[in-house]
Amino acid sequence: MEILKLSKRVTCKPLDEWRSVATELLGTQIRIVQGKRWRHRVIECGDGEPLILIHGIGGHAETYARNMHNLAANGFHVYAIDALYHGFTDKEPYSDEQRWDLQVDALADLIDALGHTWAHIEGESMGAMITFEFGMKYPQMCGRLVMNTGFGLVNLKKTDFREQPGGGSALQDLSVRSVVSPAFATVRQRMEWLVASPDRMTDEMVEIRLRLYSFPEIYESMQKVYWIGKEWRWTPRWEEEDVQKFRPEALIFWTEHNPGQGPDYGEYVAGLIPGAKFYNMADAAHWPQWEKPEEHDQVLIDFIKPGQGEGRR
Numbered sequence: 576m577e578i579l580k581l582s583k584r585v586t587c588k589p590l591d592e593w594r595s596v597a598t599e600l601l602g603t604q605i606r607i608v609q610g611k612r613w614r615h616r617v618i619e620c621g622d623g624e625p626l627i628l629i630h631g632i633g634g635h636a637e638t639y640a641r642n643m644h645n646l647a648a649n650g651f652h653v654y655a656i657d658a659l660y661h662g663f664t665d666k667e668p669y670s671d672e673q674r675w676d677l678q679v680d681a682l683a684d685l686i687d688a689l690g691h692t693w694a695h696i697e698g699e700s701m702g703a704m705i706t707f708e709f710g711m712k713y714p715q716m717c718g719r720l721v722m723n724t725g726f727g728l729v730n731l732k733k734t735d736f737r738e739q740p741g742g743g744s745a746l747q748d749l750s751v752r753s754v755v756s757p758a759f760a761t762v763r764q765r766m767e768w769l770v771a772s773p774d775r776m777t778d779e780m781v782e783i784r785l786r787l788y789s790f791p792e793i794y795e796s797m798q799k800v801y802w803i804g805k806e807w808r809w810t811p812r813w814e815e816e817d818v819q820k821f822r823p824e825a826l827i828f829w830t831e832h833n834p835g836q837g838p839d840y841g842e843y844v845a846g847l848i849p850g851a852k853f854y855n856m857a858d859a860a861h862w863p864q865w866e867k868p869e870e871h872d873q874v875l876i877d878f879i880k881p882g883q884g885e886g887r888r
Contacts, residue, residue: 582882602644616664619652625691634701640655675728682713694716720825721875746834754788758785826851829853829854832858852878
């Protein structure tokens with residue numbers, strides 16, 4: 576395991592200087608892509624190597640509104656997507672038992688529909704788990720993979736990690752309330768969990784998620800995604816020994832204030848993946864791409880395209 580060091584010093588502008596999501600996404604294209612099996616919603620811009628960005632559970636493509644243009648300017652064709660069961664991407668077939676296999680099959684379906692044979696991928700939280708599972712099942716379709724504040728469903732031998740605030744059942748409780756009683760206050764509480772301080776979450780982003788949850792098909796799907804009315808199940812699919820079979824080049828991207836699972840957890844799992852790199856962002860929680868966009872982007876650039884010219888290896 577190697578610690579990733581940035582190639583240059585990054586200065587992040589004050590968060591109150593970022594404009595609205597709609598303004599940041601000017602110049603991007605939002606479209607529906609029909610695959611062989613599923614219909615996918617993507618926000619895209621740029622030319623160059625394909626880079627797919629996958630949000631966390633309950634989320635949507637706008638998670639990456641602050642990153643699209645900078646990444647595109649650095650040689651990527653960037654696709655922020657609504658994952659299967661989320662946003663305006665298809666919701667069926669749904670299966671608790673097969674949800675991870677279906678998620679990665681849907682990602683393969685999307686890459687093919689976009690006309691690519693492979694892609695770099697960053698997944699955040701749930702998206703990181705999809706990314707890990709994709710690397711295990713479809714290594715031939717992988718460029719470089721970034722797992723941001725999340726990891727695969729692995730039964731870890733080490734359990735004595737330093738616990739950080741917000742772990743355990745806190746996220747599930749907040750999530751259930753935001754879906755069962757979707758109102759500005761409940762959704763805002765859920766989304767404040769994502770950031771290191773409440774003022775970093777904008778009312779606009781809360782309104783976007785609340786509006787999405789007002790669509791009946793999305794609301795129904797969120798109840799399935801969060802196991803509402805069912806027993807919460809988070810069953811490991813892999814053992815540590817299985818991770819040794821992981822072949823794509825990988826970066827574990829963690830943060831100082833990630834709720835529940837702190838940097839020692841991220842560094843440990845990075846050590847399980849052959850040849851993986853590790854990066855820990857200071858002064859951020861579960862949404863580094865939103866809290867410190869410039870630094871987040873430089874992490875991806877330096878990992879995926881070191882020296883701005885290697886391309887895929």
